[in-house]
Amino acid sequence: MxxxxxxxxxxxxxxxxxxxxxxxxxxxxxxxxxxxxxxxxxxxxxxxxxxxxxxxxxxxxxxxxxxxxxxxxxxxLGLGLDLQGGMNVTLEVSVVDLVKSLSNFSKDSTFTAAIRMAKEKQKNSQEDFVTLFGKSFEEISPNGKLASIFNTLDLKDKVKYNSTNAEVLDVLKKETKVAIDNSFNIIRTRIDRFGVAQPNIQQLQTAGRILVELPGVDDPKRVRKLLQGTANLEFWETYDNSEVYPYLAQANQKIAEILSIKTQPSVAAVDTTKKAETTNNSLLNELDKNAKTDATGVDKNADAKKQFPLFSILQPHSTPQGQLYPGAAVGTAQWKDTATINSYLKMDQVKALMPRNLAFKWTAKAVDKEEKFFTLVAIKVTGRDGRAPLEGDVITDARQDYSDMGSRPEVSMTMNSEGAKVWARLTKDNVGKSIAIVLDGYVRSYPNVNGEITGGRSSITGLESVEEAKDLANILKSGKMPAPAVIIAEDVVGPSLGQEAITSGFWSFGIAFLLVLGYMLFFYSRKAGMAANVALIVNVFFLIGVLASIGAVLTLPGIAGIVLTMGMAVDANVLIYERIEDEMLAGKSVRLAVFDGYNAAYSAIIDGQVTTLLTGIVLYVFGSGPIRGFATTLIIGIVTSLFTSIFITRLIFERQLAKNKDITFTTKNTKNWLRYVQIPFIEKRKIFYSISGVLIVISLISFVVRGFDKGIDFKGGRTYVVRFDKDVRVDDIKSALAPIFNSTPDVKTYGNANQVRITTGYKIEENTADVDNQVEELLYQGLKKANYIGDVSADTFSKVNLQSTQKVGPTISDKLTKDAILAVLFSLVLIFIYIVVRFRDWQYGLGGIVSLAHDAIITMGAFSVLYGFLPFSLEIDQSFIAAVLTVIGYSINDTVIIYDRIREYRHLYPKRGLAETMDHAMNSTLRRTFSTSLTVLIVLFAIFFFGGTSIKGFTFALLIGIGVGTYSSVFNAAPIVYDTIMKTRGKNKA
Structure with a gap:
């Protein structure tokens, strides 16, 4: 060498x-x-x-x-979230809100219609929102001018009245890019101040999407609030409770009238003017009287809800005797009723009764420990443009502090000179009244003003913890987001589940490693087996070292990639050893056989590994998260295994040969194993075609009849892994949660019988900042009501029982579906091109592609036929697509090595018939096929049994795929090449 x-x-x-x-x-x-x-x-x-x-x-x-x-x-070397716990979030900056803001919230009917149409198109498109908006606007109004809408004060220097639509759209794209970059910087600043070790924040390829990975985080609610807060701070004047109550009383009567007309059209309308004259106290007393229960309590409650639809769910802010409390708070309601109250107050008939400058906002914090009741505050809108008299852009500093008594945390804020002037005037004009401090649409506090405040200092009180105060100060100090950012996908793994994943991952690694080492010693003698094992150990060392060097994160699929790489790394050694054996059987000395054996094996090794490398690259390009981690490990593993298998073993052998040591490459038990077989593959090809045909037909029928158990990656939804103190039945969990989620969720046992995986599509299309917490709260309430989790608090449930959560929004699932299809198609095209170039015959490329399609269809068919019958998940998700691509890479590796031997024999024996040459070549590679497939399957079985619940479906797909791939490489790929060559020859002769 x-x-x-x-x-x-x-x-x-x-x-x-x-x-x-x-x-x-x-x-x-x-x-x-x-x-x-x-x-x-x-x-x-x-x-x-x-x-x-x-x-x-x-x-x-x-x-x-x-x-x-x-x-x-x-x-x-960092550990992924699936190994140490933490939170992975994909945020999307709301370009919709940004475009509305750039138009100065235009009410133009064409504009609003184009916005609605673009939002619908975005559900099934990966184009950016501005492009979709431009297309929608042109569809609705072909001759319309965007300049008339966007020629605002903010854009006056960029959009002229005579600007073309294309020019306006170009400005909007530039403005959105700047806003997205600013949003990214603001989020990064917030995370840096949050204090998480080794956070990962990056902008994704899709415009407006930001990936945030926070290892070790165990409070998802806190993180959601931190990431989704826009820091839109506003200071509002308020109405007093006594001023607003008469309007609410009229609203209550009007709502009762509207609901009565809807349910009983024949009932005449009631004179609301007369009823409005009822005094405050008498109405409150009547409401209290009707709400009391007795022997006919159910009827009285129902009657109260009909007569007082608003006040039956909004408790007026008053004493038990009916006296109204002073201040800006006008009522209290349960969180589940807030949406209904909002819808009542937004009715046109109700709004007509209220002063135009009266608006309502809910408090951000609940008034009770169980966080069920929230307060409604009356806001006075004094500005013509509907904006607050003072906003957060005047804040120059914000910090966590304590109240005068030093017992309650608060956030102290400092304003600039302009803000200080407005704040002084605002407090002077509202002495004795409340000023509401509103952040992101929710009232954080509404302190009573005792006197004029100069110097530009203010504070937000009513905070429960130092952490909340620090987060709020962090958000305010980082700056206002140009547009809201909403969570469209998230993955939360609890620390206990992460620890279990580490344990199971390393168990699978250790067992697989020992099994492979033992097999090489058994099959290839002590010296040759030991050389291969040394190369394997060095390979794993180099692989982990390179991962650490490039700053990669080790995930559970990454560990699976290392384990799988071990099995595939053996392939190069097997190829070399088999070629050396062939040379020794031809009568060559050991030294010459080693030299020629390595040279003869290079072509097959490189071809096989390059095709697997191509699929690894496709996985990396189209994958995300753990799948990209798996691809990274696979790519590095292929490179390091090539180096160690080719060079490290050769150095070992040459050192032994220099010392004149005898080297053997087989044992007595394995010397003649599959060496002299003469299977007529080509003659029997139709039998194998028939077997494959039957399996493919069964698979295709199952695709149509049963379909697939699609994971949330491809259909969208939320998944919760919940652990209980005792074993539970999935049907009972379904029944308990069905009324909560308005549909029956998908519930499966996840590992042990005391742990389940709950999947629901409830409210998945909603993008409000608090929707994730609301759905999680509903899950908690449903399980608590059914007595599955005992008397635990919501916080304990979130940190102890809730092992992991995952959310994939509709736009993400649509992108993942398209990426999966593109990944499979792109890998097939790449492999076809590579084979055609290397073997210079399109028939080889066709045989390879047909064989790979065969493997993919049957692997998918197994998942379609067997889901619901096996005690583990067979969902079609990103991991499954990664498994299919890995199978494609492995199968073509196997196929290319057989092709390489066929090409070699056709050159050595040009006068032999094609069928004889192919049979000879295929039989001569059986020992290699057996050893490689067996070691890979041994490794996969170790991962399957010891690798943990979360990758069991992934490993099962590999087991099926590797088995089917080995079959197709031997029994389908080469026979297809034979048939197409013979048909081409026949046509040429004709």
């Missing part, structure tokens, strides 16, 4: 780099272990210990460079 010195130097340097990178992980683990020992289970003490070590030097690199614990932690 030439350049042995250079290879040795490269291997040593690579090893040193890997040791250097992995030392960061080793040192970080040392400190964290010491922290656990010190804390003895106390999480707070553990965190204090780690904080104290932050600036301490823990790694001294040969006296050249010293690293603190903080630096070491930043450079360690």
């Amino acid at each position: 030439q350049n042995k010195g250079a290879i040795r130097i490269f291997a040593v340097l690579l090893a040193l780099i890997c040791v250097y990178q992995l030392m960061f992980t080793f040192k970080a683990n040392q400190v964290e272990k010491a922290a656990k020992t010190f804390a003895k289970g106390d999480k707070q003490k553990e965190q204090i210990y780690l904080d104290s070590m932050s600036s301490e030097v823990v790694y001294n690199l040969l006296g050249i460079r010293k690293y603190t614990f903080k630096e070491v932690k930043a450079l360690e």
Whole structure:
């Protein structure tokens, strides 16, 4: 082997780099272990210990460079959320709201219709919203001018009255890009101040989407509030409760009248003017009297709801005796009734009764510990444009502080000079009244003004915890978001589930590793097997070291990728060993056989690994999250396995040969295994075609009849993994939650019988900031009401029982579906082109593609036929698509090696018949096919049984696919090449 010195130097340097990178992980683990020992289970003490070590030097690199614990932690091999717990969120900046804002909230009918149409189109399109809006506007009004809508004060220098629609759209695209970049920077600032170790924040390819990964986070509600808050701060004057109550009383009567007409059209309308003259106290007393229950309590409650539809769900802010409290609060209601109250107050007939400058806003915080009741506050809209007299853009600083008594946390704010003037005037004009401080549409506090406040200082009170105050100050200090950002996809993994994933992942890795090492020793003798095992160990070391060097994150699919890479890495050694054996059987010396064997194996090794590499690249390009982690591991593993299999083993053998040591490549038990078989593959091809045909027909029928168990990746929805104290029945959980979600959710056992996976599409198309918390609250209430979780609080349920949550919005699921289809098609096209170029015959490409389509259809057919019958999930999701692409890569690897031997034999034996040549080539590769397939299947079985619940479906797909792929490579691919060549010859002769 030439350049042995250079290879040795490269291997040593690579090893040193890997040791250097992995030392960061080793040192970080040392400190964290010491922290656990010190804390003895106390999480707070553990965190204090780690904080104290932050600036301490823990790694001294040969006296050249010293690293603190903080630096070491930043450079360690990170664990994915599925291994350590945490939150993965995809945010989408609402370009819809941004476009509306740029139009100065135009009421133009064409504009509003175009907005609605573009929003509908966006559900099934990956084009940006501005482009869809432009197309929609042109459809509705072909001769309409966007300049007349967007020639606003803010855009006066960019949009002229005579600007073309194309020019206006170009301006809108530039403005949205700037806004998205600003939103990204604001979110990054918020996360940096949030204090999460190793957060990952990046803009995605789709415009307006931002990925945020927060390892170790265990409070999803807090994160949702932090990420989705726009920091739209407003200071409003208010009405007093006594001023608003008469209008609410009239509204109550008008609503009763409207509802009565809807249910009983024949009933005459009631004179609301006369009824409005009822005094405040008498109406309150009547409401209280009707609400009391007795023997006929049900009827009286029903009658009260008909007579007082508003006040039956909105409790007026008054004493038990009916005296109205002073202040801006006008009533209290349960959270589940707030939407109904909003709809009542938005009725045109009701709005006509109210003053034009009266508006209502709910408080952000509940008034009770169980967070069920919220307060309605009366806002006075004094400005002509409907904007608040003072907004958050005047805030120059915000910080967490404490009230005068020092007991309650609050947020202190400082304003600029202009804001200080307005604030002084506002407080002076409202002495004795309340001023509502509103953030993102919800009232954070509404303090009573005792006197004029100068100097531009104000505060937000009524906060429950220091964390809430810090987050609120963080949001305000980071700045106002140009447009709202909503969560369209999220994945939350609890720490206990993450720890279980680590345990199961490393168990599968260890068992698979030992099985592969044992097989190589058994099949290829002690010396040759040991050389392959050394190469395998070095390969895993290099693979993990490179992952650490590039800052990759290790995920559970990533561990599966490492384990699978081990099985596939054996393939190169098997190819080399089999070729060396062939040379030795031809009578060559061991030294010459090693030399020729390596040279003969290069072509097949490179062709096989390149095709697998292509599918790995496609997986990386089209995948996301854990799937991209799997692809990264697979790609690096292929490169490192090529290096170790070709060069490390060769160095070992040449060193042994230099010492004149005898080397054998088989054992007595395996020497003749599958070596002299003569199976007539070509002659029997129609039998194999028939078997494949039957399986494909069964699969296609199942596609039509049963379909697939689609995961939320492809249909959208929310998934919750909930763990209970005792075993539960899925049908009982379904029955308990069906009335809560207005439809029966999909409930499956997830691992043990005390853990279930609940999937629902309830409110998945809603994009309000609080919808995720609302659905989670409904899940909690439904399970608590059915007595499945006992008397635990919502916070305990979220942190203990709720093991993981996942959300995929409709636009995300649509993109994932298209990406999955493109990934499969693109990989097939790439492989076809590569095979045609390498083998210079389109028939080889056709045989390979037909074989791969066969593998994909039957693997999908197995999932279609078997879902619902096996005790684990067979959902079609991103992981399944990754498995199909991996199968494609493995199967074509197998096929290409057979093709390579056919090409070689056709060159060596040009006078033989094509069928004889192909049979000879296929039989000669059976030993290699057997060893490679067996080692890969051994590895997959280890992952399947020990790798954990979350990747069981993924591994099952690989098991089916690898088995079917091996079959098609041997029994379908080459026979198809034979048939097409013979038909082409026949046509040419004709």
